[in-house]
Amino acid sequence: GAGVSQTPSNKVTEKGKYVELRCDPISGHTALYWYRQSLGQGPEFLIYFQGTGAADDSGLPNDRFFAVRPEGSVSTLKIQRTERGDSAVYLCASSFEDSDNEQFFGPGTRLTVL
Amino acid sequence: DAKTTQPTSMDCAEGRAANLPCNHSTISGNEYVYWYRQIHSQGPQYIIHGLKNNETNEMASLIITEDRKSSTLILPHATLRDTAVYYCIVRVAGYNNAGNMLTFGGGTRLMVKP
Numbered sequence: 510g511a512g513v514s515q516t517p518s519n520k521v522t523e524k525g526k527y528v529e530l531r532c533d534p535i536s537g538h539t540a541l542y543w544y545r546q547s548l549g550q551g552p553e554f555l556i557y558f559q560g561t562g563a564a565d566d567s568g569l570p571n572d573r574f575f576a577v578r579p580e581g582s583v584s585t586l587k588i589q590r591t592e593r594g595d596s597a598v599y600l601c602a603s604s605f606e607d608s609d610n611e612q613f614f615g616p617g618t619r620l621t622v623l
Numbered sequence: 624d625a626k627t628t629q630p631t632s633m634d635c636a637e638g639r640a641a642n643l644p645c646n647h648s649t650i651s652g653n654e655y656v657y658w659y660r661q662i663h664s665q666g667p668q669y670i671i672h673g674l675k676n677n678e679t680n681e682m683a684s685l686i687i688t689e690d691r692k693s694s695t696l697i698l699p700h701a702t703l704r705d706t707a708v709y710y711c712i713v714r715v716a717g718y719n720n721a722g723n724m725l726t727f728g729g730g731t732r733l734m735v736k737p
Binding site for chain 1: 727728729
């Protein structure tokens with residue numbers, strides 16, 4: 510079956526602009542995670558959804574970052590007033606239940622803020 | 624989650640076993656050891672996990688010391704396609720767990736050479 514998909518695969522924007530990154534999890538997966546990966550580093554947790562609600566948003570760096578999952582499936586990560594330091598690969602993962610052993614990752618969206 | 628320590632990089636000859644060590648000296652009794660890998664330009668991929676017994680699947684074997692303070696991931700016959708960054712992660716597994724995210728360190732960059 511289809512894996513986790515993320516769109517766009519690449520996004521180039523200018524400092525100060527607003528961007529939205531989309532994640533389509535595996536069908537039936539109730540848990541969804543967003544991570545951010547800077548060059549040469551491991552992924553860092555941002556936010557985790559169980560169903561429609563954000564169960565843990567402790568990794569969001571500041572209030573410019575926001576994520577939604579209104580119907581418990583597709584999720585959108587929104588970044589306002591982008592800064593050059595936001596440049597990274599944004600990864601989405603899903604799992605069948607939040608306790609499930611395996612998280613399935615998408616290919617990521619590479620965000621470049623000029 | 625407990626912090627893990629891994630070598631920054633390792634080389635392995637194609638066809639030989641790759642043994643990737645991980646130290647997790649502060650692991651708690653209810654924390655599992657997980658291994659993920661990330662091939663260049665892809666999202667991380669689950670490999671294996673264990674609590675205290677050695678585990679084996681079609682991808683790899685996981686050897687956990689009796690005191691659980693360290694573990695070794697073994698790829699029995701490494702191929703060029705196994706070249707990737709390998710992450711050792713400790714994580715509590717269970718329902719309604721606030722720590723469901725994965726906490727990645729820097730990982731070990733494994734280079735399989737012909």
